[in-house]
Amino acid sequence: MPTTTANPAYKLELTSSPHVHSRWSTKQAMWFVVISLIPSLIASVLFYGFYQILIVLTSVAVCVGTEAGVKYIRKREITVKDGSAVITGILLGMVLPPNFSLVFTAIGAVFAIAIGKEIFGGLGYNTFNPALVGRAFLQAAFPVAMTTWTIPAFSDAVSKATPLSSLKFDGIPAAIQPMFFGNIGGSIGETSALAILIGGIFLLVFGIANWRIPLSMIIGILVFGALIWLINPAKYPDPLYHLFSGGFLFGAFFMATDWVTSPLTGKGMWIFGLGISLIVVVIRVFGGLPEGVMYAILLMNAVVPIINRYTKPKVFGETK
Amino acid sequence: MKKQVSLTKEFVKGIWEINPTFKQLLGFCPTLAVTVSAMNGIAMALATTFVLIFSSLIISLIRKLIPGQVRIATYIVIIATFVTIVDLVMKAKFPELSKSLGPFIPLIVVNCVILGRAEAFASKNNPLRSFLDALGNGLGILLVLTVLGGIREILGSRMIFGAPILPDSFEPWIIMILPAGAFLTLGLLLGFSNTLTERKKRLERESLLNKYRPAKAVTEVKEGGAA
Amino acid sequence: MKTVIQMLVVLTAIGLISGGLLFQISSWADPMIAVNKQKATEEAIYIVQPEGKSYEKVSADGFEGYKVFGGNKDLIGYAFVYEGNGFQGKIRIMIGIQPDLSKISFIEILEQSETPGLGTKVTEEPFKNKFKGLNSKANIGWVKEGASPKDNEIIAITGATISSKAVVAIIDSGLKKLRTLKEGGKL
Numbered sequence: 001m002p003t004t005t006a007n008p009a010y011k012l013e014l015t016s017s018p019h020v021h022s023r024w025s026t027k028q029a030m031w032f033v034v035i036s037l038i039p040s041l042i043a044s045v046l047f048y049g050f051y052q053i054l055i056v057l058t059s060v061a062v063c064v065g066t067e068a069g070v071k072y073i074r075k076r077e078i079t080v081k082d083g084s085a086v087i088t089g090i091l092l093g094m095v096l097p098p099n100f101s102l103v104f105t106a107i108g109a110v111f112a113i114a115i116g117k118e119i120f121g122g123l124g125y126n127t128f129n130p131a132l133v134g135r136a137f138l139q140a141a142f143p144v145a146m147t148t149w150t151i152p153a154f155s156d157a158v159s160k161a162t163p164l165s166s167l168k169f170d171g172i173p174a175a176i177q178p179m180f181f182g183n184i185g186g187s188i189g190e191t192s193a194l195a196i197l198i199g200g201i202f203l204l205v206f207g208i209a210n211w212r213i214p215l216s217m218i219i220g221i222l223v224f225g226a227l228i229w230l231i232n233p234a235k236y237p238d239p240l241y242h243l244f245s246g247g248f249l250f251g252a253f254f255m256a257t258d259w260v261t262s263p264l265t266g267k268g269m270w271i272f273g274l275g276i277s278l279i280v281v282v283i284r285v286f287g288g289l290p291e292g293v294m295y296a297i298l299l300m301n302a303v304v305p306i307i308n309r310y311t312k313p314k315v316f317g318e319t320k
Numbered sequence: 321m322k323k324q325v326s327l328t329k330e331f332v333k334g335i336w337e338i339n340p341t342f343k344q345l346l347g348f349c350p351t352l353a354v355t356v357s358a359m360n361g362i363a364m365a366l367a368t369t370f371v372l373i374f375s376s377l378i379i380s381l382i383r384k385l386i387p388g389q390v391r392i393a394t395y396i397v398i399i400a401t402f403v404t405i406v407d408l409v410m411k412a413k414f415p416e417l418s419k420s421l422g423p424f425i426p427l428i429v430v431n432c433v434i435l436g437r438a439e440a441f442a443s444k445n446n447p448l449r450s451f452l453d454a455l456g457n458g459l460g461i462l463l464v465l466t467v468l469g470g471i472r473e474i475l476g477s478r479m480i481f482g483a484p485i486l487p488d489s490f491e492p493w494i495i496m497i498l499p500a501g502a503f504l505t506l507g508l509l510l511g512f513s514n515t516l517t518e519r520k521k522r523l524e525r526e527s528l529l530n531k532y533r534p535a536k537a538v539t540e541v542k543e544g545g546a547a
Numbered sequence: 548m549k550t551v552i553q554m555l556v557v558l559t560a561i562g563l564i565s566g567g568l569l570f571q572i573s574s575w576a577d578p579m580i581a582v583n584k585q586k587a588t589e590e591a592i593y594i595v596q597p598e599g600k601s602y603e604k605v606s607a608d609g610f611e612g613y614k615v616f617g618g619n620k621d622l623i624g625y626a627f628v629y630e631g632n633g634f635q636g637k638i639r640i641m642i643g644i645q646p647d648l649s650k651i652s653f654i655e656i657l658e659q660s661e662t663p664g665l666g667t668k669v670t671e672e673p674f675k676n677k678f679k680g681l682n683s684k685a686n687i688g689w690v691k692e693g694a695s696p697k698d699n700e701i702i703a704i705t706g707a708t709i710s711s712k713a714v715v716a717i718i719d720s721g722l723k724k725l726r727t728l729k730e731g732g733k734l
Contacts, residue, residue: 143662143664143665143706144664144665144706147706148706288634288709
C-alpha cells in the first residue's frame with residue numbers, strides 16, 4: 001500500500017465518541033456492520049418474504065433523510081457520510097415485526113434519529129441506542145401493530161404468537177430447534193439465531209464489536225435463567241429458551257455493542273452485559289410483558305456514564 | 321424608590337415572559353397528568369386560574385396582617401379553601417369533567433404556581449396588581465395546557481375538543497395519551513420556547529451592539545453576532 | 548408575646564372564615580352531588596337492564612345490588628356492581644342478569660385503568676356485546692380468537708387477553724357471590 005494515501009485510522013482528530021477502539025475507521029466499521037447483518041436479512045426474507053427488505057430500506061432512507069434534515073436546520077455540517085444513520089436505519093428495520101406498515105416504520109425512523117440522537121447533540125452525545133429509542137416509541141404508539149406477528153412462510157404452526165408470548169400468556173413453550181434455525185414468529189432480524197451468530201461472530205473476529213459485551217450477556221442469561229429455572233422447572237423456561245428466544249442474541253451482538261452507548265472499560269462492559277441479562281430475565285419472568293431485551297438495553301444505556309466513572313482505570317502512581 | 325412597572329406589563333408578563341410552565345417550570349404535575357385532551361387542559365387551567373386569582377387577591381388584601389412566621393400556613397389555608405370550593409362546584413355542576421380530572425382538582429392545593437405567586441408577588445403588592453399578576457399567570461397556564469392538550473388529543477385520539485379532525489386512515493399514536501407522550505410533548509414545547517427566547521435575546525443584543533458601535537463596523541458585528 | 552397572639556388570632560380568624568364559607572358551599576353542593584351520583588348509577592342500571600323502568604336497592608353483606616322492575620312492576624332481573632383487578636388497576640363492572648340468574652343481560656364497565664388503545668377495548672360495544680345472553684347457570688369462561696366458544700364462553704380480544712380475562716374473572720366471582728346470596732334467600 002502506498003504510504004501517500006491518508007489512512008483515516010492514523011489521522012489525529014479530536015472528536016466526541018464513538019472512539020474507535022479497533023484498527024478500522026468509523027466508515028469501514030460501518031460496512032462491516034452492514035455485512036454482518038446480511039445473514040439475518042437473508043433469513044428473514046426466506047422465512048417472511050421479500051417485503052421485509054422494503055421495511056429495512058424505508059427505515060434506512062428515512063433515517064438518513066432525517067439526519068440530513070436536522071443537521072441542515074441546526075446549520076451543522078451534514079455528517080450522514082459517517083454511516084451511523086444507515087446502521088441505525090438497518091437495526092431499526094430489523095427489530096420491527098414482519099410485514100410492518102411502512103408509514104409506521106418511517107415515523108419510527110424519524111423519531112429514532114431526531115429524538116433518539118440529534119436532540120442530544122448528534123452522534124456521540126446520545127445516551128440511548130437510537131434504533132431502540134425508535135422501537136420503544138413505536139411500541140408505545142402502535143402497540144397492536146407492534147405485537148402482530150406474521151406466521152413464517154414455510155411454517156406449519158398455527159399460532160401467531162412468538163415463543164415468548166405463547167409461553168407468557170398460554171403457558172406453551174416452543175421447541176428450541178426452530179428458534180435456532182429460524183422457523184418462528186418474531187421480529188425481522190431475530191428469527192434465526194444461527195444467522196445472528198454468523199453475523200455476530202464476523203463482527204467479533206474483525207474487532208468491530210467488543211467480545212466482552214455479548215459474552216457477558218450470554219453467560220448472564222444462562223446463569224440467571226438457570227437460577228430461576230431451578231426454582232421451578234415446570235413453570236419457568238430453561239436457560240437455553242431464554243438465550244434463543246426473542247431478540248436476545250440480536251440485542252447482544254448488534255444493539256448492546258453500539259460504541260456510543262456502551263461502557264468504555266472492559267470491567268464496565270462485563271457489568272453492562274450482566275446487568276442487561278439480569279433485567280431481561282426479570283422482565284420475562286416477573287413482568288407483564290413477554291419480552292424485555294429492548295427495555296433492558298435502554299435501561300443499562302442510562303447507567304453507562306456511572307459505570308464508566310466507577311470502572312475508570314487508576315491513574316498510575318495514584319495511591320487510592 | 322423602585323420604579324413601578326406599568327399595570328399592563330404586570331398583566332402581560334405572566335402570559336409569556338414569566339410563563340409559569342415555560343419560564344418558571346412550575347406546576348408540572350397537573351400539566352403532565354391531565355392534558356390528554358384540549359378540553360381537560362382548559363378545565364384544569366380555568367380551575368387553577370380561579371384559585372390563583374382569589375387566593376392572590378385575598379392574600380394581598382390581608383398581607384399586612386399576616387405575621388411572617390405563619391405566612392405559609394395562612395396561604396395554604398386560603399388556597400385550600402378556594403380549591404375545595406372549585407372541587408365541590410365542579411362535582412355538583414360538571415360531574416363528567418370532575419370525573420375526568422379526578423384527584424388533580426384537590427391537588428391544586430399543592431400546585432407551586434399558586435403558592436409561588438402568593439409568596440413572590442401577592443404578599444408584596446397591592447390587590448389590583450396581584451389580581452392582574454394572577455390573571456396573567458393564569459392565562460399563561462391556560463395557553464400551555466390548551467396547546468399541550470390539543471397536540472396530545474390530535475395525535476393520540478385524532479380529535480380536537482372531542483370532534484374528529486383527522487381521517488380514519490390516520491392511526492392514533494397511543495403513546496400521546498400515555499404519560500410518556502406528555503413528557504415528550506412538554507419537552508419539545510419547552511425546547512421550542514427556549515429557542516424563541518434565545519433568538520429574541522440574540523436579536524436584542526445585536527441591536528444594542530449596533531447602537532453603540534461606530535457606523536462602519538456594523539457589518540462585521542452582524543457576522544460575529546450570529547455565533 | 549405580641550406576635551404569638553397575632554399569629555393565633557390571624558390563623559384562627561382565617562380558619563373560622565374559611566370553615567364557615569365551606570360549610571355554606573357544601574350544604575349547597577352536597578344535594579346536587581348526591582343527585583349526580585344517583586343519576587350515574589341509574590344510567591348504568593338501565594344500560595345493563597334496558598327494559599327496566601324502576602329499581603330497588605338490595606343490601607346484603609356490603610354487596611351493591613339492585614332489583615330491576617319492568618313496566619308492570621314485575622321483577623325482570625338484577626343489576627349489581629362487582630370489582631377486581633385488571634392488568635394495571637381496579638376494574639368496576641355493573642352486571643345485569645336475569646331473575647333466575649340463568650343469563651347475563653348486559654354489562655357496563657364503570658371504572659378501569661387499562662392500557663389505552665389495548666385493554667380499554669373491553670369498554671367498547673363489540674366486547675360488551677359478547678356478554679349479551681351469555682349462559683350464566685354455571686361458571687363463565689373465555690377462549691382465544693379462532694377457537695369456537697360454548698354458550699358460557701366469550702372470545703378474548705387479541706392483544707388484550709389479560710384485560711379480557713380479568714373482566715371474565717370479575718364477572719364470574721360476582722356471579723358466584725350472587726348465587727350464594729340467592730341460595731341464602733337474601734335477594
